[in-house]
Amino acid sequence: MNNIPFYLAAFLVVLGVLIVVHEFGHYLAARLCGVKVLRFSVGFGRMLWKKQLGKDQTEWAISIFPLGGYVKMLDEREGKVAEEEVHRAFNRQGVGKRSIIVAAGPLANFALAILIYWAVFMHGSEELLPVLGTPPVGTPAAMAVIGNGEQVRTVDGQPVATWNDLRWMLLQKAVDHESVALEVINEREEIAVRHLYLAAAGEQGWEGDALERLGIRFYRPDLPAVIGKVVANGVADRVGLLPGDRILSIAGKDVASWYELVAIIRDSATKSIHLEVERQGQIVAVDLVPEAVSERGQTVGKIGVAVADGPKPHREVRTFISYGVFEAAGKALEETWDKSIFSLVMMGKMLTGEVSWRNLSGPVTIADYAGQSARLGLDYYLKFMALVSISLGVLNLLPIPVLDGGHLLYHAIEVVMRRPLSERAMEIGQQVGMSILFALMAFAFFNDLTRLFNG
Structure with missing residues (x-):
């Protein structure tokens, strides 16, 4: 119970930053495209605080329901517009400008993730080396004859520097590959190749710890129970x-x-x-x-x-890793791209039934992870924020009406048809989109409660 205020604060900080960044992307793009912004709101529903600022007297607000936000722009479809300001209405802009404004929100989330990763990689952090522990009997890792203390050098020829790199690479490989070749080196400096079969990772629809099902565990020195x-x-x-x-x-x-x-x-x-x-x-x-x-x-x-201390010194399992300015930038771009594609792949597998919908997480689970990462340290917390920012960007680009991707779909149809969709068609689309969105939110919240009470 003592953790609840801390976890809630960690969650609200992540949520607040991501919402502000997302909506500021829309706001900035609208201003650059000459569209008048009437309101910038963090949250929905009744406004708790508001203040008008700037030449256009844009209303900056904080609203009561915090899971989102919006930027309200001048638009003839939502009210009467003065003749002298018609050229600044969103609906009067070309399809290109409207698409830029809509896409700017998710792009801002990706940009934030890149910036966070870049800063973290440049600053550097102490990381666990990819040293493997004794696998449980009967697991794929045990069948691959992985020994306690073997350090992974490459996965299918790709160099591995840290334990997190190993976890991430194995998860990516497990989605589409039957097996991987792990080049390992033991404490006697002997090099070997272990062939690890990956089918067990997704046996339960990817629910739970996929690597634990593979038998991949971090190294533990052989210590007697003394x-x-x-x-x-x-x-x-x-x-x-x-x-x-x-x-x-x-x-x-x-x-x-x-x-x-x-x-x-x-x-x-x-x-x-x-x-x-x-x-x-x-x-x-x-x-x-x-x-x-x-x-x-x-x-x-x-x-x-x-x-008690063991009879012999144990192998080194930690290292400090940092990157130069340009190397960190490249790695940040790669990290953001890889995690974006992985998110899309996993969403696709949910639709085809290959991945369980029980993996969908709601605000309770996200708040739990936010609190756990904050307790581990600033670099873990920032990386968690970057990951959620990527997920938010990917989610918003899905072609579901109500989301930014749905509006971009409308714009694509407009380009093909050479005319905007009818008001009725967009209204039906909005209703369908809201139904899908509420169903997803309800399912995610149900998963949260299931995890909370069943562990």
Whole structure:
């Protein structure tokens, strides 16, 4: 519950920035094309605040319903226009100018994403290296004989620099490819090629973690379940666990590594569990109840212990990566383009049934991701903002009446027919578009509630 105000604030900042940028794209294009702007509103419905500014006395407003915004332009279809201002009405402009004004909103979202990526890539950040962990038995990664500590060098010949790069490349490949070749290097500097089959990634309609289904996990050093430190007055301290204790089993299940121990305890919040502990050659029985702790919006169990150092140094898994001005610009363009195309491909697969509609996210899920990324750091938060900006740009270009793409479709028809669509045809289109949009919003919100209550 303590996370709600923080997550809500993170969400509202993202939402506010993206709406302002989108609508400012329309506004700026309208001004450059000589069209008079009557109102610039962040949000819909009843206005909470407004102020008139500039030579045209444009009304700048904040309205009560925050999921969107609009730019109202002078238009003879919406009211009487003074004779001396008719030339500044939107409907009097040529189809080219009208299309520029309509397209400027989504283009502004793409431009924002490029700018964010450019700044983040130039500033640089500490990234995880693409070092793989031991895959679960029976997964495609296990069948590919991927070993713990192997670092991926290339995916189908394409160089891989970071763990995020690896995740993104595998997701892209999994959409249309049956398998990929991973060139890996182990801790002994031995190079090998692992052939990873990708069909498992989409087995559940792409719902959940596709890479987990492939068995792709980040590297974890082989650490025994030996306690190195006990937090004073914590659960472990109160039941008498000591530094040097080796956990042999929990609830009758043998524990082979520290990560197995952590996984079981995290899933056992407020539940009584029985441990068998080896202490100086003796077996000691301990019963305890892990404390429930909120972590990134989830409730997990903790007992207040830390792992003992392993017998050997572990391989490096982090690196700092930054780019020069021009290299960062190129990478920002590439990142924006790749994610835009991926969004379109996934939307297409939703329409064909290859991808589940349960992947559609609404404001609750987006707010959750906004809060999680903000907690991880500014660079993660900015990258999240860029991703949502791309999604907003792609969504608005879909040829659905009401959206910008729908208006561009009208303009394309006008060019072909050499005359505008009739008012009646556009009115029907608007009604159909609103129905589609409300259905999508309702479905996304239903998915949000399902995730919220079912996990």
